[in-house]
C-alpha cells in the first residue's frame with residue numbers, strides 16, 4: 001500500500017514546504033486540482049523537478065477534452081492524470097490512449113458514480129487505476145459514502161485493477177480502509193493541516209503497515 005500526499009488548498013511555497021517536511025514518507029505526490037487552477041501546469045513541472053522519484057499525480061479531474069488535458073498533464077511532468085468517471089466514454093478512451101502512448105497512467109476518479117456497472121464499463125474501456133473518492137463537500141455529511149465498501153470489494157475482483165481511496169483519510173478513519181487493501185491511500189488535510197506534519201505522516205504510515 002502506497003501513501004499519496006495530496007497538496008490541496010495550499011500556496012506554491014506551502015506545497016514545497018510540506019514536501020520538504022514529509023516528501024520522503026510518501027511514494028506518490030498529488031498536485032491538487034485547486035493548486036493547478038491557481039498556479040497552472042508550471043507547479044506540476046516544478047514539483048516533478050524537485051521530487052523526480054515520486055509518482056506525481058496531477059489531479060486534473062478532466063471531464064472533457066481527454067486528449068488535450070492528459071497531454072498537458074504528462075507534458076508538464078505528471079506520471080498520472082485524473083479523469084472523472086462520469087466523463088463521456090470518448091474522453092476516457094482518449095485519455096487512456098495518450099497515457100499508453102507515453103507510458104503514463106490515468107486514474108479514474110469515481111466521485112459521483114453510484115453503481116458498479118459504470119466501473120465495469122470503465123474497465124471494459126481499458127481503465128485499470130481507479131480512485132474511490134469521498135469528496136470534500138460529501139464529508140460535511142456524517143458517515144461514509146454508501147458505495148465505498150461495495151466499490152472497493154468490486155474493484156478487488158477485477159483482474160489487474162488497482163485503486164486508491166481518497167477523502168477524509170486520517171489516523172482514525174484509516175483502520176476501516178486497510179482491510180480493503182487499497183493500492184494507494186490518498187491523504188490531504190490530515191497531513192498538510194497538522195501542526196506537526198511529519199509526526200502525522202509517520203502515524204498514518206504506521207497505521208498503514210500495522
Ligand SMILES: O=C(CO)[C@H](O)[C@H](O)COP(=O)(O)O
Nearest residue numbers: 006166167168169187188189
Ligand atoms: O480531491 C482529492 C482527491 O481527488 C483530495 O486530494 C483527496 O480527497 C484528499 O483530501 P482530504 O484527505 O483532505 O480529504
